[in-house]
């Protein structure tokens with residue numbers, strides 16, 4: 417089973433994953449946590465280029481293509497082999513981040529971006545995607561405080577508003593795959609809801 421976590425900046429995804437993983441392992445599941453962009457040696461190198469605060473001249477199309485390059489490697493090297501062995505792969509971001517950030521955020525042609533994503537993933541779609549939804553200004557504040565600022569965080573608040581609206585639009589378009597968790601709530605409450613949503617999906621499979 418392939419599960420992905422998505423969300424605007426500062427939604428807290430990354431802080432929740434280790435606890436979610438431990439919880440599922442205690443229940444006896446084989447779970448492989450990973451992240452995008454990255455998860456492979458090639459992907460981590462591409463991540464460096466994408467996130468470096470030095471690369472301010474990067475065009476939106478370059479950015480879109482670099483994410484797909486990292487993703488193609490990720491799907492082939494990490495995700496498909498583990499799914500084939502019956503493992504649960506849990507990824508901190510995946511293809512929907514491209515639709516949200518490069519598609520909605522940068523206002524690139526959505527059909528073209530979707531086609532690129534399909535090419536990069538070979539059509540691999542998650543079984544479940546959890547959106548940790550958070551108010552944009554609250555999220556950006558959290559991220560700045562945590563000292564995890566990257567090149568994309570420095571885009572305008574309007575960019576990040578479009579990202580969030582894009583996610584909510586995707587939820588509407590594919591309600592069977594997405595579950596929304598309100599990440600504006602207290603951390604423990606968000607963690608509890610996340611565990612319930614993921615466990616329910618795994619038990620139903």
Ligand code: TMP
Nearest residue numbers: 452453483509510513514517518568569
């Ligand atoms: P984070 O998950 O550590 O916040 O960093 C990932 C950053 O990369 C975040 O700003 C979102 C961005 N991103 C995209 O813009 N497109 C993508 O396809 C992916 C995977 C990430």
